[in-house]
């Protein structure tokens with residue numbers, strides 16, 4: 391995927407919700423792009439769904455590169471809008487966790503990330519698709535979680551996240567340890583059923599930032615790694631929360647990582663998150679997107 395390529399024009403889909411700092415980061419990226427000779431138009435989102443629509447319209451109009459400027463949720467929306475088109479996805483990682491950017495080794499500084507966009511090196515990323523019982527679907531680029539981590543995402547106070555960043559997830563995790571009921575869930579991996587408390591389906595190795603979850607993951611290939619959390623309850627969840635930043639999660643008792651292509655979740659009252667956004671409830675099934683997409687990387 392490394393043949394010479396240079397998008398001299400690109401659309402940047404910018405999610406402004408995180409406030410003034412994100413706007414300053416965009417201005418810095420635009421300056422670096424201009425210096426590199428790239429003409430960038432900016433489309434600002436006003437609501438969830440706009441990023442996907444802007445990206446789809448740009449791809450239909452023949453835009454060669456569409457850049458998601460935001461967190462993993464905005465990247466997933468732009469990726470969904472570009473799916474099936476020839477347009478390349480670019481990333482200006484302006485989120486709180488920026489897991490996909492870290493997974494792909496992208497720099498987090500705005501000027502450095504802009505220079506990556508201008509350089510035009512590409513690699514493949516093969517997204518997943520979650521399908522819900524109501525017929526809706528959601529494309530994800532990095533991961534999908536059902537159970538405790540989705541409860542944390544669903545309960546997150548977005549204003550607190552704006553103020554204190556990732557610490558808001560730690561605070562919300564502590565709150566959910568006290569109130570999440572850990573209803574039992576069945577996860578079926580390519581026909582084999584497991585009873586678990588929570589599960590995370592991931593395309594990448596990393597989770598919640600730079601933390602290693604699934605060492606064997608391959609973002610560019612079809613299929614998934616699935617982390618099964620066999621022990622349910624607040625004590626186990628707290629232990630897993632401590633093990634994650636220490637890089638020990640995949641080796642904890644009660645944690646199993648398996649490869650799978652088709653995953654089905656069954657249960658009642660269990661929240662689901664995809665790429666850090668609350669997206670619905672179990673039952674949900676997960677499969678590969680019809681094809682991979684190209685992403686600008688350094």
Ligand SMILES: Nc1ncnc2c1ncn2[C@@H]1O[C@H](COP(=O)(O)OP(=O)(O)OP(=O)(O)O)[C@@H](O)[C@H]1O
Pocket residue numbers: 405406407408435436437438439440441459460461462463464465467484485486487488665666667
């Ligand atoms: N203008 C907007 N107003 C409200 N919601 C928006 C807007 N633009 C995008 N969104 C929604 O916000 C969700 C979260 O956005 P995004 O992931 O970029 O930011 P974040 O939550 O600050 O980052 P992170 O996930 O890293 O914490 C997206 O999935 C998108 O649907």
